[in-house]
Amino acid sequence: MAPHVYTLKDIYQVTATPEFKKNLLQGIKDGFVAFHQGQFYAAPIQTLGAPPAPPLGLTTDAAYAAQTCVKSGYFLGRDYYVIKVASGGAPWPRNSGSMQVYSQTTGELEALLLDEGILTEWRTAAVGALVVQQWMHGWKLQFASSSPPTTVSCIGMLGTGIQARYQLYMMEQVLECRTVRVWGRTPHHVQQYQQDMEQRGWQVQVVSTPEELNDCPVIVTTTNARTSLLPYRPSRSRRLVVCIGADAPGKQELDPEWFTHADTLISDVVTQSQERGEFQHVPQQECTEIVALGAVLQDTKEERLSETTVSAQLTLFDSSGTAVQDCVVAEMVYQSLRQCHQSS
Amino acid sequence: MAPHVYTLKDIYQVTATPEFKKNLLQGIKDGFVAFHQGQFYAAPIQTLGAPPAPPLGLTTDAAYAAQTCVKSGYFLGRDYYVIKVASGGAPWPRNSGSMQVYSQTTGELEALLLDEGILTEWRTAAVGALVVQQWMHGWKLQFASSSPPTTVSCIGMLGTGIQARYQLYMMEQVLECRTVRVWGRTPHHVQQYQQDMEQRGWQVQVVSTPEELNDCPVIVTTTNARTSLLPYRPSRSRRLVVCIGADAPGKQELDPEWFTHADTLISDVVTQSQERGEFQHVPQQECTEIVALGAVLQDTKEERLSETTVSAQLTLFDSSGTAVQDCVVAEMVYQSLRQCHQSS
Numbered sequence: 001m002a003p004h005v006y007t008l009k010d011i012y013q014v015t016a017t018p019e020f021k022k023n024l025l026q027g028i029k030d031g032f033v034a035f036h037q038g039q040f041y042a043a044p045i046q047t048l049g050a051p052p053a054p055p056l057g058l059t060t061d062a063a064y065a066a067q068t069c070v071k072s073g074y075f076l077g078r079d080y081y082v083i084k085v086a087s088g089g090a091p092w093p094r095n096s097g098s099m100q101v102y103s104q105t106t107g108e109l110e111a112l113l114l115d116e117g118i119l120t121e122w123r124t125a126a127v128g129a130l131v132v133q134q135w136m137h138g139w140k141l142q143f144a145s146s147s148p149p150t151t152v153s154c155i156g157m158l159g160t161g162i163q164a165r166y167q168l169y170m171m172e173q174v175l176e177c178r179t180v181r182v183w184g185r186t187p188h189h190v191q192q193y194q195q196d197m198e199q200r201g202w203q204v205q206v207v208s209t210p211e212e213l214n215d216c217p218v219i220v221t222t223t224n225a226r227t228s229l230l231p232y233r234p235s236r237s238r239r240l241v242v243c244i245g246a247d248a249p250g251k252q253e254l255d256p257e258w259f260t261h262a263d264t265l266i267s268d269v270v271t272q273s274q275e276r277g278e279f280q281h282v283p284q285q286e287c288t289e290i291v292a293l294g295a296v297l298q299d300t301k302e303e304r305l306s307e308t309t310v311s312a313q314l315t316l317f318d319s320s321g322t323a324v325q326d327c328v329v330a331e332m333v334y335q336s337l338r339q340c341h342q343s344s
Numbered sequence: 345m346a347p348h349v350y351t352l353k354d355i356y357q358v359t360a361t362p363e364f365k366k367n368l369l370q371g372i373k374d375g376f377v378a379f380h381q382g383q384f385y386a387a388p389i390q391t392l393g394a395p396p397a398p399p400l401g402l403t404t405d406a407a408y409a410a411q412t413c414v415k416s417g418y419f420l421g422r423d424y425y426v427i428k429v430a431s432g433g434a435p436w437p438r439n440s441g442s443m444q445v446y447s448q449t450t451g452e453l454e455a456l457l458l459d460e461g462i463l464t465e466w467r468t469a470a471v472g473a474l475v476v477q478q479w480m481h482g483w484k485l486q487f488a489s490s491s492p493p494t495t496v497s498c499i500g501m502l503g504t505g506i507q508a509r510y511q512l513y514m515m516e517q518v519l520e521c522r523t524v525r526v527w528g529r530t531p532h533h534v535q536q537y538q539q540d541m542e543q544r545g546w547q548v549q550v551v552s553t554p555e556e557l558n559d560c561p562v563i564v565t566t567t568n569a570r571t572s573l574l575p576y577r578p579s580r581s582r583r584l585v586v587c588i589g590a591d592a593p594g595k596q597e598l599d600p601e602w603f604t605h606a607d608t609l610i611s612d613v614v615t616q617s618q619e620r621g622e623f624q625h626v627p628q629q630e631c632t633e634i635v636a637l638g639a640v641l642q643d644t645k646e647e648r649l650s651e652t653t654v655s656a657q658l659t660l661f662d663s664s665g666t667a668v669q670d671c672v673v674a675e676m677v678y679q680s681l682r683q684c685h686q687s688s
Contacts, residue, residue, distance in 0.1 A: 002458070005349065041397045043390035046416045046427075053385045054420050056448050066451055070427060072390045072414055076398050083390075083414060083429060085444070085453070092451035100429070100442075104400050107410055107436035109429070112456070114346070 003109040006337055008116050014336040015122060021173040025133070027328040028126045029297060031075075032268070035324045036294025039076050042269070042323040045276075046070035049089075050248040057091060065090040067248065068097075073323030079104060080334075084326035086120040089224065095120075095162065099330040111334045119333060121166040123325035127268060128242045129170035131293070131317045132218055135240045136175070138310050139300050151176040154205070156216030158230055158253060159223035160184035160193035163244055167220050168197060181205040181216055185223075221245050221253040221278075228281075232257040240315045243278035247320045254316075256281050263312035265290045268319045277320035293317070347453040350681055352460050358680040359466060365517040369477070371672040372470045373641060375419075376612070379668045380638025383420050386613070386667040389620075390414035393433075394592040401435060409434040411592060412441075417667030423448060424678075428670035430464040433568065439465075439506065443674040455678045463677060465510040467669035471612060472586045473514035475637070475661045476562055479584045480519070482654050483644050495520040498549070500560030502574055502597060503567035504528035504537035507588055511564050512541060525549040525560055529567075565589050565597040565622075572625075576601040584659045587622035591664045598660075600625050607656035609634045612663045621664035637661070 014020060034040050048068040049056030056066050066089040074081035081102050088095035095117035101110050113119065136150045155171060157164050157180050168180060180202050184190040194204040213219050214233040220242045221230060230241075232255050245253045259265070259282045267273035270290045274280055279290060291309065299305040309315075358364060378384050392412040393400035400410050410433040418425035425446050432439035439461035445454050457463065480494045499515060501508050501524050512524060524546050528534040538548040557563050558577040564586045565574060574585075576599050589597045603609075603626045611617035614634045618624055623634060635653065643649040653659075 002351065007346065041392070043392060043397065043414070044388055046387035046390060046414065048385070048387060048416060048418065048425055053387065056418065056425060056451075068425070068446070068451060070387070070390065070414060070416055072392060074392060074400065081392055081400060081412070085427060085446075087446070087451035089451075092449075096450075096452045098444075098453060102412070102429075102431070105436075106440075107400075107412060107431035107433075108440045109442060109458070114453070 004111045004337075006111065006113050008114060008118065010337060011113060011115050011119065011333060013340060014333050015118070017336075021126075021170060023332060024122060024126045024329060025130055025170075025173060027332055028123065028130055028325055031324045031328040032294040033297050033301065034075060035322070036292055036298050040073060040324050040327070041076065042071070042073040045272070047248055051250055066092045069247070069321075071321065071323040071326050073327055074104060075327060080110070080327070080331055082323065082327040082330045084120065084323065084330065086117050088117060099326060099333075101330050101334045111337070113330060113333060119329045120321075120326070121162055122170070123329040124163060124244060124319065124321055125166035125170040126329075127293070127319050127325060128167050128220055128244060129174045131242055131266070132171060132240065133174035134297070134300065135315060139296060139305050140310070150174070152217045153177070154179040154181050154216050156180075156213030156219035157182040158210055158213060158219065158221040159245065160186070160189045161222060163222040164193060164220075165196065167222060167244070168200075168202060179203045179205065181207055181213055183207050183210045183213060218242070223253055224251065225253050226250050227252055228255040229253050230258075231255045232261060234261070238313055240317065243316065243318045246276070246278040246280070246318070248276050249280065251276070252278065252281050254278055254281070256283055258314075258316060259283060259286050259288065262288060262314045262316045264288075264309050264315045266293055266296055266309075266315065266317045267291075268293050269322050272320050272322070273318040277318040278316075279318045348455045348681075350455065350457050352458060352462065354681060355457060355459050355463065355677060357684055358677050359462070361680075365470075365514060367676060368466060368470045368673060369474055369514075369517060371676055372467065372474055372669055375668045375672040376638040377641050377645070378419060379666070380636055380642050384417060384668050384671070385420065386415070386417040389616070391592055395594055410436045413591070413665075415665065415667040415670050417671055418448060419671060424454070424671070424675055426667065426671040426674045428464070428667065428674065430461050432461060443670060443677075445674050445678050455681075457674060457677060463673045464665075464670070465506055466514070467673040468507060468588060468663065468665055469510035469514040470673075471637070471663050471669060472511050472564055472588060473518045475586055475610070476515060476584065477518035478641070478644065479659060483640060483649050484654070494518070496561045497521070498523040498525050498560050500524075500557030500563035501526040502554055502557060502563065502565040503589065504530070504533045505566060507566040508537065508564075509540065511566060511588070512544070512546060523547045523549065525551055525557055527551050527554045527557060562586070567597055568595065569597050570594050571596055572599040573597050574602075575599045576605060578605070582657055584661065587660065587662045590620070590622040590624070590662070592620050593624065595620070596622065596625050598622055598625070600627055602658075602660060603627060603630050603632070606632060606658045606660045608632075608653050608659045610637055610640055610653075610659065610661045612637050613666050616664050616666065617662040621662040622660075623662045
């Protein structure tokens with residue numbers, strides 16, 4: 001049987017619905033708990049065009065800017081397995097990719113979601129928002145409930161790319177805050193970001209150094225930097241830094257001094273974050289344990305979360321992205337698309 | 345831009361042409377040399393549904409029968425990169441899969457070849473035939489020339505599945521021999537194989553034990569066994585065993601005694617063959633060096649092949665399959681399809 005092929009236009013029909021963000025948050029949360037309980041298998045990631053692989057592209061000056069990741073996995077005993085391809089970076093004109101939904105019953109490709117990378121943006125942003133939500137509630141949020149939005153004074157945003165936008169789209173679901181303080185390297189990208197986010201109802205404060213983000217209680221880092229951009233400055237407030245950008249060996253956004261001052265380190269996948277996430281730069285002598293997000297969510301559910309995690313003055317969360325998220329979003333979107341097309 | 349989607353029917357138009365097999369052999373040969381010269385990157389393979397991953401499928405009795413492999417790679421500085429998905433095994437009703445051709449210039453999916461696994465069959469069989477051809481000519485075949493067919497008395501075939509058929513299709517290109525001696529576990533599969541191959545002009549000798557294949561100068565093993573099936577028996581003739589079936593940890597077709605008697609071990613990818621190919625079962629105390637196919641082909645080209653390889657009485661070749669082959673066949677078929685569709 002030929003697979004269903006869905007274009008970005010089809011996919012927008014689902015992602016634009018009012019319930020999409022809420023369901024995605026819940027799905028991602030459940031997914032990470034299942035992962036922690038051994039109910040999900042994530043294959044080792046394939047990375048094309050990033051070390052140790054040679055550069056992709058026909059020109060040498062494009063070395064290591066463009067990158068493609070293949071993430072694959074499945075929930076045990078469920079209907080599908082998902083293979084996700086996401087690519088982006090200069091000199092490629094835009095992000096692209098697909099999510100491929102295969103049947104565990106027949107092995108066949110059932111649906112090809114030609115999402116041009118946006119489902120990866122959504123599922124990545126969802127983890128950021130989920131962590132902010134849980135952290136805001138002192139990790140004490142009733143597990144299954146959908147939470148009331150809460151607030152912080154502002155969100156600090158390092159970077160002005162696509163993910164810097166999607167992070168705010170998802171934060172809207174969990175925070176009443178509509179103030180973002182942003183730093184970006186390229187002035188006209190910063191301008192465009194400001195304009196786009198203001199149109200969406202955000203108050204945008206542009207700052208001229210990354211250091212000025214330090215006053216924000218929540219900082220999100222979304223660049224593809226390969227050197228530390230964000231210096232550590234002490235603060236008297238409880239803080240959370242959500243590290244999104246680093247997802248391959250060599251990538252880095254934080255000054256390692258952050259690790260010296262952090263009380264709690266949480267990551268989506270512990271070993272992976274040490275190999276390809278921001279946590280690859282945790283100094284060797286640093287002995288702060290890294291806790292898996294799934295474990296934290298599980299402990300929250302069972303009300304046995306450690307006091308360190310709850311009362312941490314400085315929490316760092318590192319997302320390098322996992323097939324769990326791809327499976328959750330692909331299955332969710334495919335299911336909605338089938339319903340749309342059946343009823344239309 | 346939406347990708348070109350080609351179905352099996354389209355792909356047959358290419359694979360049925362008289363030049364397909366010849367070009368494939370040459371492409372695979374050139375590909376392995378380039379690989380050996382560091383001009384190809386193969387990402388670590390993703391295997392879903394085989395250890396250490398949990399079983400796929402909704403029933404537990406299907407444990408580890410069904411498996412999906414994702415193989416990805418690219419030639420440095422060429423136009424495309426390829427991601428290949430191949431799945432098969434009981435209880436899935438049939439093999440399926442796709443080859444996805446992406447542009448190195450834009451990162452975008454240019455073509456989706458919904459080949460249902462047959463391009464994997466072809467490219468796997470091509471390596472078997474290539475090795476037989478080179479071995480038959482004492483590895484002394486002029487590198488760039490297309491070789492005259494040669495002959496052996498018969499081919500021994502362990503297994504009666506799809507790959508056992510494709511191996512013969514490709515052997516037709518390099519051997520005049522049309523006699524196959526076959527052993528299979530399931531009588532009605534053996535019957536069907538006999539009938540199909542006889543219709544194609546082969547003389548089929550069915551034997552009742554694997555041991556009886558030992559007299560054949562060339563033996564090809566194509567089962568998905570997880571225990572040794574083929575016992576070693578001495579022979580006074582020069583012999584080649586082509587091990588195709590084992591492509592994941594735990595799979596095995598040969599009695600390890602074969603390794604004790606082998607003079608030369610060659611594999612498509614040395615480390616991979618030790619992890620997931622037949623050569624994972626080479627006894628630890630055995631110190632026969634494993635030579636890469638690309639190195640052998642390169643040495644053949646430069647006329648500096650070792651005397652051991654040339655005069656070996658017993659040569660074992662292990663193929664566990666690599667993205668090199670997928671890239672070669674996918675690029676070749678896509679290029680032909682574009683030409684067909686432009687001219688039609």
